[in-house]
Amino acid sequence: MLTHLAAGRDGERLIRVGTTAGPRGLTYHAYQRTYRELPVVGGDFVAVTDASGNLMGTPLHGRPPIDVDVTPYLTPRRAAAAAHTRMPDAGSVSETRLVVFAPGTEQRLAYEVVLTGTSRNGRPSRLHVIVDARSGAIPVTWDEVLDGSGNGYYYDDTVIDTRRTSSGYAMSDPDRRGLFCGIQGNGAVTGPDDSWGNGSGTDLETACADAYYAAQQEWNMLRDWLERDGFDGAGGAFPLFVGLNAVNAYWNGHTVNIGHTKDSQRQLTELDVVAHEFGHSVFQYTPGGFDGYTETYALNEATGDIFGALTEHYANHPSDEPDYVYAEEADALGRGPERVMYDPSAGPRDEPNCWSPQIPDTEVHDAAGPANHWFYLVAEGSDPGGDKPSSPICAGGPDSVTGLGIRTAGRIWMTALLQKTSFWEYADARVATLNAVTQLYPGDCARFDTVRAAWDAVSVPAQAAEPGRPGTCGEPADSFSLDVVPGTAETDAGGTASSTVITHTTAGDPQTVGLAASGLPVGVTAVFNPPSVVSGNSSVLTVSTAKSTPAGTHRITVTGTGSAGSRTTTFDLTVRQSAPAPCPRHETIRTGTLPAGSTQYQPDGGFFRTTVSGTHRACLDRPDDTDLALALQRWSGRSWTVVAEATGADTTLTHSGQAGYYRYRIQARSGGGDYSLGYDSP
Template identity: 35%
Template sequence: MSIRRITPVLGAAVAGAALFAAASPVAFAAPAAPSPFTRAVAQLKSHAAPGAVSAGQSFTLRNVQTDADGTEHVRVNRYYQGLPVLGGDTVVHLGKGNSWKGVSHALRGGLTLSTTPRLSAAQAATAALGASRAASQHIDGTQLVVDADGADTALAYEVVVSGVAADRLPSELHVLVDAQTGRVRDAWDAVQTDGVGHGFHNGDVAVGTVLSGGTYQLNDSARGGHKTYDLFGATTGTGTLVTSTSNVFGNGTLSDRNSTAVDAHYGAAMTWDFYKNTFGRTGIRNDGVAAYSRVHYSSGYTNAFWSDSCFCMTYGDGGTGWTPLTSLDVAGHEMSHGVTSNTAGLRYSGESGGLNEATSDIFGTLVEFYAGNANDPGDYLIGEELQTSGAPLRYMDKPSKDGASADCWSSSVKRLDVHYSSGVANHFFYLLAVGSGTSSWGTSPTCNGATVTGIGNAKAGAIWYRALTVYMTSRTAYSGARTATLSAAADLYGSGSTEYATVAAAWSAVSVS
């Protein structure tokens, strides 16, 4: 891996330019106003304690989000002695007139540590290979980093080990190896999965196509050029672009392989429209450029996944007891992993991994409601179309109904698989949107015995999206998510509002204080 650095380039004097020019009025342009990044860094340094800024730190810009009232949220990457600080990503909040409105990060203080490793990169790579269970392993990259994991901050090698897992899921395992001791500090996979297969048909729907060379392509030019490809059972490559001579794709059954491609293409379109029309976000990176979809991955594969490296969604056809994974909530779920990667970047392990997975469940659910498709109406069940038995994968009203997910936060939640630690946030969101007790959507208990009255999907979704894009960072845990959503509710509705109070009540109801 390499770190892209922004290096200022100074213009050289123009060769042959005259020393003197004929006398004429000289117009002096006003100096350009400092950029949001320049102002954010200056404010960080002026507020070193809350910003956890210490000697040897530097910053690069990630992105800027500007509110309607001019408030700027400047997201930056942090470096120490030139090394990237994992967990040091920061959002600086600037009000009108460049006023300081606060900062969001997960650091506990400034950084002071040696950046001279005892281990070589090759030794770290050997240790990292042992952490991966994938076959056909190979090292994709190694870099020295500062792993700012709470109080246990250390110099480490970040090693990317690629391969294919036993269930045929591609693996891009990021392994943090202590650069002094060789101990594996942490590991997480950049390929983020829904964990199971999916199979459902969206019925008769419109799909975006482009006519090229006498054939129609599943190429949605109205939505950033999203394309859908058929892998024909392969596990590598882009696949073959799905085409038709008649502009008709699929036949509504699995006897036509393009029926699955229609579902994936439609799911991507609905997810694009949901983010654009609800939050003004055009595409996963908010740059107007679409990701792409791949269907018919491997053979009998009961999984789906998002990958940052290909910037794509991939769907298996399912095996015995399962159907293809191209349902609305799965499409919304996988694409939302991409949104998370390009905003808060929640690390896919521990509590931040549970929040990452819950974010995809939350927005996948909201995509399902947004689409209003009669074949799969909105609900608070995750993957209810995947198994031929009709059993959903996860329940938002009471996550523990799946037999593994957590309803309430405890110190042991961070040790659960991220698909199960996500239950705390899923339960919170259900309580925030629907409320506690019995409704047409399910029966939702609270961990503290309190009653919560929901504020609806629209407001609950707006709060979660703003928290994700403005306040959460890569190491946000459940306590930080409470703070982030309260800040978002205050921004959107006021700190004395019903919405703010309901956010607080819903977190308390899942034991997050």
């Protein structure tokens, strides 16, 4: 249908992978891309058509054509070995495929390796590892197994849908395909009659009755409030198991698993906990799935909390009055609610209320704080009254936000999820929800203003791709958006890089926008040409580095200030190591900076695994005036043992060894500075 969008994109092919009907005759078409027959991970997009089949918006906005060399340096076996360093106890490699990794404006040839087994903290894991097919670097990993924490609560006098069997009854849903509740390791709970549990906090049949009730209530909420057909959008649900021997609850990609409270007196079967975990299934079964960076996972966790609040309000059970706090009923960890949506900083984890450039480096449950805060503002507003709590507004936000009601807020979020792509970030969620409100409520100025004001109130900056205020809303207030394209650049230490700062007038009249950069690393300067623009125009950002600028990726904040206030966006600058490179090409390259007298381990402070015996070869490049010693170590089962050391001025080593876990140790005996390590492994 949209093959014309591939014009000018040599080697790209668009493949429609799913279609979802929305409200008001809207249809959401999910597409994947390939480049020279390789899957493009992060290249998915969603096209929206109206009731007449007309395309709405520009679905590939801001996504440059793919242009990468598709010849790998690494073999699939080497890529799998590199991936194993991130989960040494993986039971198996489920998949290794060559892909183009292209989230946003980033592009690289890579292997996607999927490992199945147990993570280092003992949890089940299905870990996706992206391995650069040329350098062996690992830019990102993500795990299909999602977990959370909560507490148990019991709901009396509830009606649940069960199935009649030849010998009695089963807690298996006759209408919600795939939904049943069982005890870990077993099928659906059965009994001679249709009465379940004894009211005890430690009884697992009672726990199943509570959790099963919660799952059915969430299903009904999705159907009645959000117009979604089941958890998977196609009339399907998933099994639910209680009896997990942990103070935890998690979604593992195909089942929900529920444990117990810290004192083991209750199960974690509260409405919002169960709804949170099934909320992950909705996130997985909307376009883009859950593949992505930290912000994707943060928005996934926020989705769980949002569906928890929606389910509580829908069920309206007298034993669990609807609210916007999570897992509060049994106080499983002795610290009250785990999360507070109207003021995330008031919870026990002191989650951030506001988005900032530090969110991508924040633990994912905590990083969900700004999205939870946004949802409360859209649902209830900043000062709702009626005994509902007030909600703070972040610096630079509007004076107040007027709520729309939780059902409307839920419809907007659900419709935004239908436009989700892989590697979804807060900026993308802002654009998707503003698109959603224009699709659901065309021309509705108040709803549009609330959604936009709520994002402003949690400091998520305006985006170039977001829609403007409806034209029927009268004279709008002046507003502008700010973006940097491309959002990433690389240079050697001592070099320069540039990008384009793009502004748009999103409402009202154009205004003069002054530009500034902050968060600059050591030795870096930033110059804008011109230093200010009238919104609708662009400026060239040039960053200059020094030889002393640390290697690595540095996030720079770009701020535009006009009469409508300030807008921010980010620019990621990667500074490459400037050390000489006389060594011959090796399969894996790692770089670093070593202060005098210190020690570092490679790869990336960790280790790698070889599954066969063979020869290890390595070469260390370093400044001429330093003495950096290189050693290869092997894990003996109890400690790391040196099995080879570099000799000669070139700092090279060779070692024939058995299969096992290895790492390289680099020590600065005298002097220090930048280095480059290249190595081959069996």
